[in-house]
Amino acid sequence: MVSIKDIAKKAGVSISTVSYALNGSPKVTKETSERIQAIAKELNYIPSAAARSLKKRETKIIGIYLTNYSGAFYGELLQGMMETLSKNGYELIVCSGKESHRFLPERMIDGAIILDATYETEELLSHAERGHKLVVMDRRMDHINISQVLLDNKAGATLAIDHLAEKGHRKIYVLKGPEISFDARQRLEAVQKAVQRYSQVEYVELDGDFNKPSGEAAAKKIHQEFSEPVGVFCLNDEMAIGMYNYFSRTNLRVGEDVHIIGFDNIEVSQYIHPRLATINYSKHKWGSLASELLINLIKKKKPEHERINVSLIEGDSVRNR
Amino acid sequence: MVSIKDIAKKAGVSISTVSYALNGSPKVTKETSERIQAIAKELNYIPSAAARSLKKRETKIIGIYLTNYSGAFYGELLQGMMETLSKNGYELIVCSGKESHRFLPERMIDGAIILDATYETEELLSHAERGHKLVVMDRRMDHINISQVLLDNKAGATLAIDHLAEKGHRKIYVLKGPEISFDARQRLEAVQKAVQRYSQVEYVELDGDFNKPSGEAAAKKIHQEFSEPVGVFCLNDEMAIGMYNYFSRTNLRVGEDVHIIGFDNIEVSQYIHPRLATINYSKHKWGSLASELLINLIKKKKPEHERINVSLIEGDSVRNR
DNA sequence: TCTCTTTCTGTAAACGTTTTCCTTTATTAT
DNA sequence: ATAATAAAGGAAAACGTTTACAGAAAGAGA
CATH class of the missing domain: 3.40.50.2300 (Response regulator)
Structure with a gap:
């Protein structure tokens, strides 16, 4: 491995001069600097990241x-x-x-x-x-x-619940996220606060972990106790996709029997049918x-x-x- | 920053002993080794990645x-x-x-x-x-x-063309990828070889760059010259999605008028409607x-x-x- | 008691830079 | 001609490790 030492030897200068030259310091003349740069290029010199970061x-x-x-x-x-x-x-x-x-x-x-x-x-x-x-x-x-x-998870979750309520939904499921996730906790908290404003809605929490399978599982549960159109707020889109998967194998239709809104607006959400309502951010x-x-x-x-x-x-x- | 030097001083041994101890070398007694480890932990010692990689x-x-x-x-x-x-x-x-x-x-x-x-x-x-x-x-x-x-791009591309041909398609478009992509070049090459086996098919190449917009553009072209059902092999799924986007705004239906097959089997492909035929690999x-x-x-x-x-x-x- | 192993620990060089502080030489002012 | 100053470059220490080598202590065999 060619080092600054080799360049110094070849150029007949000290290693400090080489270092200065290579770093464009004004302490060394333009001529010597250029000469050194040329030699460095010629020798295919590449600085050592380890040495540099050790020092700097x-x-x-x-x-x-x-x-x-x-x-x-x-x-x-x-x-x-x-x-x-x-x-x-x-x-x-x-x-x-x-x-x-x-x-x-x-x-x-x-x-x-x-x-x-x-x-x-x-x-x-x-x-x-x-x-x-x-x-x-x-x-x-x-x-x-x-x-x-x-x-702004709180604003998002509130937006989602309000949207479902405005569309006339009286039974609202919330598919929760993992306890470890801060976003999930914040969203859930906001949901709980938001539903209190709608005294007439029935509100049910379901366990989820932000992954598709948990969406499918929750969908199954909703299917089993289904009696009238319901709204569902999935705390992220991924689980909403899982729900779509499940319902596509049943007689329940998303957007008619089960009204789903997600969170994140991931790419897939705009391509699935029907287009997933969701909370977006950049x-x-x-x-x-x-x-x-x-x-x-x-x-x-x-x-x-x-x-x-x-x-x-x-x-x-x-x-x- | 605490270094092995500090540990050595505190333990009353040399830095080399510390280094050996910390790296579990058999050259140092179990007792000293453990004592050193304890001191290291106590001092919150963390090795320097730069120094280590400089040396090693x-x-x-x-x-x-x-x-x-x-x-x-x-x-x-x-x-x-x-x-x-x-x-x-x-x-x-x-x-x-x-x-x-x-x-x-x-x-x-x-x-x-x-x-x-x-x-x-x-x-x-x-x-x-x-x-x-x-x-x-x-x-x-x-x-x-x-x-x-x-x-195995060649096998994949051949599979795709054969699939379209077997489904009875006589006019086949191929939406190419960027020249810079090796995969695109290999796939195209295989396509050209494959279509020769079907003397009765009309074969047309369209320019693409592996991104959605180029899929939309190509779809527009196909739309303009449309007269009978056609097959399209998009050299990747991304562009196929672009085509779906375009056709969803027209009277042409994917799977009826325009038959599309992609390559890559990306996640979205299984969620779009109708499900995209494609070439899969792990x-x-x-x-x-x-x-x-x-x-x-x-x-x-x-x-x-x-x-x-x-x-x-x-x-x-x-x-x- | 002496030497020879064995087992443990220490010394010092090396890795490739950056940077502080000197030294040399040239330039200018007196 | 001499001193003061500026400009250009060099010597050497430092960053924090690893590791070849040397050294010391201790036990064993003669």
Whole structure:
């Protein structure tokens, strides 16, 4: 491996001069600098990331922690992150797998964005305490080294319940999410508050885990006790898709007997039939804002708390009762 | 930052003993070893990834290069990679963005899997020449440091054309992919060979770029010159979805007037109506096999060339003429 | 008692950079 | 001619590990 030492030898200068030249420092003449650059190119020199980051104590890489890469959802999010990060000279690496937790404390990365409910808040806190910079997208945290950008889950859930109620539904199921998910908890909380405003609606909670099979299971339950048209708020679209799967094998029709609204507006939602009513928000903006806050934090700015707005998307899966 | 030096001081031993102890070397007594471990924990010691990889010349991280994270497709693929990699003590990082190209030569990562047509073959070759280990999934390369695992595009494309022909279609459109894509080129080549076997079919090529809008554009063209039922082979599912979008706004019906078959079997394909006929393969296996070959390569084994099998999935988007 | 092993621990070099602080040389002012 | 200043480059320490090698202590065999 050719190092800065080899260049120095060949150029007849010291390694410090080479380092300065390669980093465009004004401490070295333009001529020597150019000569050194030429030699570096000629020798096919490539700096060692390890050596540099050992010395500089930075890597110019930031990590995003995800539970799973489950398709549709993350594409836009990551795209948004990438854009603002690379504008600021950073690279993004997607970390997954238990071992990748070491990236942050070992300083493989300069900061991290967290969207992984399985990452213990305790652990995050201890990282922040050591001086690492974080942005959380999936929990509330208050710390000098942590910014947060959360979805407006309450507004979204309220929008969904109101939509069902306005369409005349008197029996409303809510398909819950996993207890571990902050978004699920917030949405459920808002739902419970919202239904209180409609004294005449019958409200039933069903267990779910944000995955399709739990949607199918819940649909089965609804099917079994079916007597009149009902409304269903699935706390995410994924489970709503599961419901579609189940009902397609029955005599119950979505948008006629069972009126479904989801949350997230994932890609599939617009292609299924009937179009799924859902709560939408810009995943791209969510990602880019998170990155922006992280960069600010690294630049020693104050931690910030932001919120992403949501809106209702109507679809034929919810119609008048 | 607490380093092994601090531990050594506190334990009253030398730094080498600490290093040995922390790495479980048999050169140090169990007692001292345990004592040192305890002190390390107490001081909250965390090794420096940079220092270690500078010395050991390895990072235990491998990178996957992707053009874009476009949802549905990559989820399973990455999952497959993660599983086999973490079984072998490696972490996976997803690299994207022009700057991330430096990860490999700078030895941020021990090896890379390539699925990014914009990565120049020249560049890959020069990396391999320097001794870096690669697995390519999107091109053919022969080199002592490069393994490859490719889809059986030819079989897939042939299956698709045969399916349309068997269903009695006499006019067949093929919606091509971008010139830069190896998969697109291979599929097209196989199509051209396959249609020759059906002397009575009229065969027309349309330009596409693997994205939805190009599917819509092609659909428009088909619509304009429509006179009788036709078959269409979209070289990927994404473009087929684009066609559905277009035709849903016309009087032409998919599965009746326009018979569409795709390639990839992405998640959406099974939810759109009518179900898209397509060519399927295991993305999970593709990913895990690629990882396996890379690990073999790193272990100084010989490069290997593997192929992923494909199969036909029938759907109501293609019916008898 | 002496030497030879064996077992444990320490010394120091190395990995490839960056950066602080010097030294040399050339330039200008006096 | 001399001193003061500026400009360009070099020496060396530092970042935090790993590891080849050397050394010391202790027990065993003669």
